[in-house]
Amino acid sequence: MTETPAKPPARARIPLGQRETVAGYLFLLPNMIGFLIFTAFAVVASAAISLTSWDLLSDPEFVGFQNYIELLTDDPLFRTVLWNTFYFTFVSVPVSTALALGLALMFNTGLRAIPLFRAMYFLPVITATVVVALIWRWFFNPDFGILNYVLYELGVDSPPNWLATRTWAMPSVIILSVWKQVGYNMVIFLAGLQAIPTTLYEAASIDGAGRWQRFRNITLPLLTPTTFFVLVISIIGSLQVFDAVLVLTDGGPANATRTIVYHIWEEAFVFLEMGYAAAVAWILFIMVFLVTLLQWKLQKRWVHYEA
Amino acid sequence: MTAHGMNRRRFVLTTAAAGGAAATVANDASASSGAVSSRFHAPAMIGQAQTTLTWAVPGNPDEIAVYESLAEEFMSANPDIAVTLDSEAADFEKFVTLVAAGTPPDIGFATLYNWPSFAERGIFLALDDYIAQDSYDLEDFYEQIITPYRYNGDTFGEGELYGLPKEIAIRAMYFNMDIFEAAGITEMPTPDDVWDWDRFIEMTQQTTIEEGGRTRQYGYVQDVRWTFWQIWAWSAGGDPVDNLYKPTMSTLDNPAVLEGYQVFTDFVTSLGTAPPAAVTADQGHSEMFAAGLAASYNNGRWMVPLFRESDFRWDVMPMPMKTQRAQTLSGSMFGICNGTDNPDEAWRFLSYVVGAEGQTRMTELGLLLPSRKSVAESDLFLNSAPPTNNRIFLDELEFAKPLPLTPIYPELEKVINDQTDLVLIGEKTAAEAVAEMHTQFNALLQGA
Structure with a gap:
């Protein structure tokens, strides 16, 4: 029997281009449905909720912009929360980006042990934050922890009381977050490094460029799209820091590590102020949006895409 | 849990x-x-x-x-x-x-x-x-x-x-019999032997061991939340609010409240016989007792399965008291x-x-x-x-x-936690903290 795959007549009537378009949308459909229900709908709903006073357990009551007015004028914690979030973001992002770049440069060689080291640095990324934070609480223990043990051995007389002081609590959260994040950024940088053509380095060497000059004039400029990506993603992630704070310090001591998302969570699920929490969430969204917009605008000045 | x-x-x-x-x-x-x-x-x-x-x-x-x-x-x-x-x-x-x-x-x-x-x-x-x-x-x-x-x-x-x-x-006082004996306390507390605060404080001092500037063993480890310190305030005769079943105003300005709160926080701040939050943050309070690093520990009956896995002898004693026995x-x-x-x-x-x-x-x-x-x-x-x-x-x-039964309990508890944090890290005195709690309690209770 000869198999002649006869095209179904119905299909044949639709031009190929249109058929592909339809197929494309069909492939997108599952994702789109999920997005519409679980993201778009939730976003719109949260905007509506932010205009109400709602305790989840009784019917919501429309209050207009009262929540926004209250949080901008009458919430003594909101300013603390903003400051803490910015503190966390503007320390942890540069540090983790610089460290990740350094590690990527170190590991961008052909040594045989390199995959092992890469895996080691990537492990924290795929480990649950709760587990990581639990381990770090042991490290931070002032009497029995390994961190202060090392500091004592190095001759530091009174090492910090990490999690228990307002000065050191946020740096502790930052240390943990950097340690957890750096592997992810490192992998992205490695991909960026490997995309730089080796011919450029060879040509530069022939022209007499040293290691620093090659780094400064080839690696850094050609890596800027990667750096841009890492910065955008890290800043968005950092502005939403939550689980590390919850487990490590519970927002304390005395609100020293209370961040925006922690504030949202507590207002919503501890004090049952869902309307107010939704309003804070919208402020966070506006902040993320503005910061990202600013980064997009500024990228023209420093990001070089290969021609 | x-x-x-x-x-x-x-x-x-x-x-x-x-x-x-x-x-x-x-x-x-x-x-x-x-x-x-x-x-x-x-x-x-x-x-x-x-x-x-x-x-x-x-x-x-x-x-x-x-x-x-x-x-x-x-x-x-x-x-x-x-x-x-x-x-x-x-x-x-x-x-x-x-x-x-x-x-x-x-x-x-x-x-x-x-x-x-x-x-x-x-x-x-x-x-x-x-x-x-x-x-x-x-x-x-x-x-x-x-x-x-x-x-x-x-x-x-x-x-x-x-x-x-x-x-x-109900929260009883767990104690480590081996540590008590090692510190020279031969007569173990019994259900009828209710210690007063002074005797308890003395025990915590006898059982705290320092080595090279660091504490290796504590006399007492305590959870610092309201449920725990209120026992001490009540024992001195200090209620937190006017009516526990329908609170309308704070009575935290009663000196007896401060007396209890003071002694409770002193274990960490001035006596150093209880660990600061930084020490317990990683292991938890119960785990420190379970690991044999503390002579006594105040908590509920649900700790028993954990402590039964420990390799030291332990038991429970009544909560130490000032003028009256008290319990949360x-x-x-x-x-x-x-x-x-x-x-x-x-x-x-x-x-x-x-x-x-x-x-x-x-x-x-x-x-x-x-x-x-x-x-x-x-x-x-x-x-x-x-x-x-x-x-x-x-x-x-x-x-x-x-503790006060009111829908705004979570807000009251947050006031207390924030102030207690400040006392335990040495940024406020117990008296300042209780005064601030009093003010904030009244603001919350009158707004509710």
């Missing part, structure tokens, strides 16, 4: 530590509860109309296993009802979300201090009609733990009953959720599950102080050693009072 007044964060940590990750515990629980219900769906096939009840169950995997077997026994005796366990629905966030979605479990769970929020919003059904109709015997429950679950729309402790207590939480009451209850389609079946199950049999099983695990006299005063509980001094938990119940 939320059942025992543990906060959300501790819950996450405990489940994570116990199961490797919180998800594991949740999965185990839901997987096995799924198994229970499917096994017991069989009778329905024989043509009986079957009602399905969802039951919010708190606790660790051991507790949930007991609840599962209780549900199974109930289902074999009542083939018209299928019970599905939902271990996540007992979590506060999940529970309020289920209520908001209009799909609460049929049998809900509340801790004593979550319950006022639910009461004010009518989340649970009053049980009085069912109790009257069945002549259900409330006498076997300790009066102290029934009363707070009454509410008349305005005041707690009066009016209709909305939940049946599954347990009582807490606990948790099961109730029927408003909006259930099957309130009658829910009552049948509820009345069964807080019965003597269920509490006996839980007592066998060593976890709880039963809310029923018949179980608490049985040999099973009293002779479940260690600790040999189990009677202390019942003695302390005599003096136990609840």
